Amino acid sequence: MGNESSTPVDEATPPTKLHGRSIEAVAQYMKEKDVKNIVVMTGAGISTSAGIPDFRSPDTGLYANLARLNLPYAEAVFDISYFRNNPYPFYTLAHELYPGKYRPTVTHSFISLLNKKGKLLHLFTQNIDCLEREAGVPGDKIVEAHGSFATQRCIECQTEYPDDRMREMISKKEVPKCIRKTCNGLVKPDIVFFGEALPEAFFRNRSLPAKADLAIVLGTSLTVQPFASLPSFVREDTPRVLINLERVGTLGSRPDDVLLLGDCDAGVRKFADALGWREELEALWETTDPDKSDRGKQQAPLKSRQEQLDDEIEKLTKDIDTSLKVTGETSERIKAELEKDTTTANKTSSPPADVLSIPQPTNSKDQPSLQHVFPHLKEGKEDKPEKPSL
């Protein structure tokens, strides 16, 4: 399954379960077969219209912007080895990304509507913004595959850290330390960093895609393993829908794959139109607006999505720039230490399947050491990541 081809299906090949490869045909299939076991898989692209940048979009993504700063590589901000040496960049980001600041998008509400209609088997999300929960999807239907800000603990002794103190520290942009005085280790939200294992709930529920009668993939580049393999676990003859700006993973390679390439919010609205759910969807989304009149006052005139993203990125890069305590010298030292770790790590073949991993190079012999582990972060370029492997 992991070796599934990503070659687009031949136009002439007819679908097996659907009447056609269109969103209208998917809606018809849902009605005719009374589909009740939908598995949804999401990534950062479903939150960009809320004002949260994604990671890998070439100009607006977080990694393209963090790469300009003094980090040894952009993904260091979510790397456990780097965090041990310098937690400031992460806590600057955390201040911006902490739940409670953003409104769910209509895409989050669409997932919530699937649940209200009794059709959601499970949601797998890579997002840490908790917006699915805020849109009304119940916690027991969600696997937060890359963790969340909901809980936090000391990275040394694992002692949990109180929620109210965490909120306070993040709002003050301070780095929390273990409440056990004898330990004094760094505290980190239970977000999965590169090099850490995914939550047990991910592995407990990993067989659910194989039980689905429909899979919907939304707003993800499917570059980070093991999450990126989930759509391959969907049965071969089960329809899969991709709503994303670009084609990703193996979506589009099977006869019953339907691609809606474009904005997620526009895509789910089209889907809702085809299902006859549009009014209900908009009404449900309205309920996520905390106080329409206050919002109207604060935000007039409303900014475009691009303006919101530009503002957010500028603020993030400025904040990180000023609070980044790493001098060039320290950064060199950390880089050297990481290279040392990397050399050791490279002696083993590929990362264990339960550890968060970014794409491995298929041909590493002509790349310098750090790029073996972070192949798409070459000096001054944002190369397209190569396909990951488990």
Ligand code: OAD
């Ligand atoms: P990426 O930034 O890698 O991918 C986002 C995808 O959404 C891309 O394919 C975009 O083209 C698409 N996209 C962006 N805005 C969109 C919109 N409005 N409508 C439709 N599509 C849109 O984000 P993820 O796939 O979520 O891990 O990244 C996976 C993981 O990599 C993250 O969970 C994070 C990161 O490192 C950790 O931080 C641990």
